[in-house]
Amino acid sequence: MRSSDIAQVLxxxxxNKRPAFIWGPPGVGKSDTVAQVAERxxxxxxxxxxxxxxxxxIKGFPMPDTxxxxxxxxxxNFLPPMMLEKEVPCDQHGVQLxxxxxxxxxxxxxxxxxxxxNKVQMQLMKVPNDSTGILFLDELNQAxxxxxxxxxxxxxxxxxxxxxxxxxxAILAAGNRESDRSxxxxxxxxxxxxxxxxxxxxxxxDWCDWALDQGDAVPVELLAFIRFRPDLLHKFDATxxxxxxPRGWFFCGQYTNSGLAPxxxxxxxxxxxxxxxxxxxxxxLQVFRELPSVDAVKLDPEGTPISDKxxxxxxxxxxxxxxxxxxxxxxxxxxxxxxxxxWQITYVRDAQRRTNRExxxxxxxxxxATTHSHLLA
Numbered sequence: 001m002r003s004s005d006i007a008q009v010l011x012x013x014x015x016n017k018r019p020a021f022i023w024g025p026p027g028v029g030k031s032d033t034v035a036q037v038a039e040r041x042x043x044x045x046x047x048x049x050x051x052x053x054x055x056x057x058i059k060g061f062p063m064p065d066t067x068x069x070x071x072x073x074x075x076x077n078f079l080p081p082m083m084l085e086k087e088v089p090c091d092q093h094g095v096q097l098x099x100x101x102x103x104x105x106x107x108x109x110x111x112x113x114x115x116x117x118n119k120v121q122m123q124l125m126k127v128p129n130d131s132t133g134i135l136f137l138d139e140l141n142q143a144x145x146x147x148x149x150x151x152x153x154x155x156x157x158x159x160x161x162x163x164x165x166x167x168x169x170a171i172l173a174a175g176n177r178e179s180d181r182s183x184x185x186x187x188x189x190x191x192x193x194x195x196x197x198x199x200x201x202x203x204x205x206d207w208c209d210w211a212l213d214q215g216d217a218v219p220v221e222l223l224a225f226i227r228f229r230p231d232l233l234h235k236f237d238a239t240x241x242x243x244x245x246p247r248g249w250f251f252c253g254q255y256t257n258s259g260l261a262p263x264x265x266x267x268x269x270x271x272x273x274x275x276x277x278x279x280x281x282x283x284x285l286q287v288f289r290e291l292p293s294v295d296a297v298k299l300d301p302e303g304t305p306i307s308d309k310x311x312x313x314x315x316x317x318x319x320x321x322x323x324x325x326x327x328x329x330x331x332x333x334x335x336x337x338x339x340x341x342x343w344q345i346t347y348v349r350d351a352q353r354r355t356n357r358e359x360x361x362x363x364x365x366x367x368x369a370t371t372h373s374h375l376l377a
Contacts, residue, residue, distance in 0.1 A: 002203035003033045003210075009198055010037050014134070014170040019155045021140065022174040024200030025236045027245035030174040032210070033200075034136050043170075044133030048078050050143035050151065058150035060161040073161030080133055080169050083126045090123045132168035141175035141187050148191055155194045202234035207246055212353040222253040224318030225284045227346065228311050232277050240274060248273040252281065288315045294323045301335035313343055321350035329355075330364040341372055 001009070006022065013020040014037070022030045031047065038045040056062070060073030089097040089104060097104040097112050097120060104112040104120060114120060137151065150160070155173075158165040165171070173195065178186065204226065211218040211226075226233050226249065237243040255268045262282075269278035291312065297304045297320060307313060320332045329351065336344045348368060351359055359365050 001198050002201055003029060003206045004203070006033055006198055006200060007037050007040075009196075010034070010172060011041075013172070013196055014041070014043075017158070017170060019171040019173065019195050021195040021197050022172070022200055023177055023197060024174070025234075025245070026176055027236075027247035028200055028202050028234060029207075029210070029246050030200055031136070031138055034134065034172055034174070036210075038134045042132070044080070044131060045136060046078055046080065046133060047136045047138055049139050050137050050147055051139040053143065053147050055146045055150040058147060058154060058160060060163060073163065075161065075163040079163060080131065080135065080166055081129055082164055082166060084129045084131070085124060085126050087122045088125050088127055089120050090125070092118045092121070094123060096125065096127070129166040130168060131166065133170075135165065135169055135171045137171065137173040139175055140173040141185055143185075145185070145188070148185075148188065152191055152194065155191070202246060204230040204233055207233055208350070209353065212350060218250065218253045219256045220318045220322040221256055221285055221288045221315070222249060222281075223350075224288065224315045225281050227318065228284065228314040229280060232273075232280065235277070237274070242270075242272055242274050244273045244277040252278070256285070284311060284315070287311050288319075291316050291319060294319055297335045298328055298331055301331045302338075304335060306335075306338055313339065314346075317343055317347040318350065321347055321354055324351040324354055324359065326355065326358045326362060329359045329362050333364045333368065344368070345372065 010020060010033075012018075022033070024030050035045055037043075050058075057076050060075045063072045063074045064070075065072050089099060091097060091112060095106065097106065102111070104114075106112060112120070137155075140148065140151070143151075154160040154165070155171055158171070208223060208226065211223050232244045233249065234246060235244040242248065249272075251272045252269045255265055255272075258265060258268075260268070266278060266282055269281060272278070273281075287309075292304050297316075307316075317336065320336065324332055332347070332351075333344070336347045348359075348365070360369075
């Protein structure tokens with residue numbers, strides 16, 4: 001399942017308070033997808049690595065109560081608190097009020113009538129946590145069996161020990177597959193049956209959309225290369241120290257144009273995505289750096305040469321998309337219009353993302369969209 005589809009599935013799970021588990025190899029973006037869902041929904045995100053915890057970290061630390069002769073469980077601070085200290089409206093006696101469409105009421109629904117002596121006042125009180133958030137249990141299946149067992153009740157009943165998860169919070173989890181050489185352990189049936197399972201599949205279009213949202217953090221050269229060699233975005237090899245993966249390519253983007261000597265730059269990339277993939281990327285960078293300048297295309301869209309090499313076309317399309325504004329879109333389209341429609345489509349889609357769809361109001365875009373609506377769908 002591609003990340004954009006997983007995001008929709010997670011929305012349903014969150015709305016229904018159903019815990020979900022995302023399966024996938026290392027470095028594909030599982031935690032990033034959860035973070036994006038949380039940000040889009042305006043929810044807090046608490047990321048907990050269960051493989052670093054002990055069972056008491058989940059259930060809570062035992063605290064004896066000599067007054068009652070019983071044991072209580074002090075919850076860990078990574079769990080969202082059940083109560084929060086907030087300023088709330090109260091009457092003159094300190095009784096909490098609740099604001100509704102017709103004014104303030106008491107908890108039982110009785111209407112509060114304000115008088116000269118009894119006015120609404122704000123007081124600092126501990127009230128139930130009304131925040132919304134995602135408790136993300138990452139590396140769940142790498143945790144020791146006792147830690148996984150301690151999480152059963154939290155996942156199913158949203159409570160463990162003396163702790164209860166606030167109503168506005170959802171639980172999601174993720175982990176690697178047993179075949180990924182990541183110390184993943186077989187998930188017990190008692191835990192597995194408590195979860196909705198989704199498999200994460202790497203998708204080039206989703207990654208490129210994400211990369212375009214990162215601005216300068218993902219250089220245009222890298223975006224063009226992944227468009228050119230989509231099969232190298234993720235080529236996980238558990239027998240190698242490093243192999244191509246989305247997270248590794250993001251790191252390679254940070255090393256691109258780093259100012260290091262070329263041989264050192266290559267060594268860093270090789271150590272991130274493997275020697276073969278790094279070698280292809282370095283060769284592509286040489287092609288990219290010999291492209292016609294963006295200014296040349298802007299000044300002479302009809303006269304600037306067009307290469308017949310796919311690598312060069314991917315590169316120039318990405319470079320123009322990065323430099324596109326509403327004012328120059330027409331001239332760039334004039335240049336791209338000299339290529340086949342598939343090259344134009346890639347350029348237009350990237351330009352849309354770069355300009356936040358500002359180009360969609362131009363006459364050039366409207367003409368293009370009318371002609372190629374079946375490709376833009």
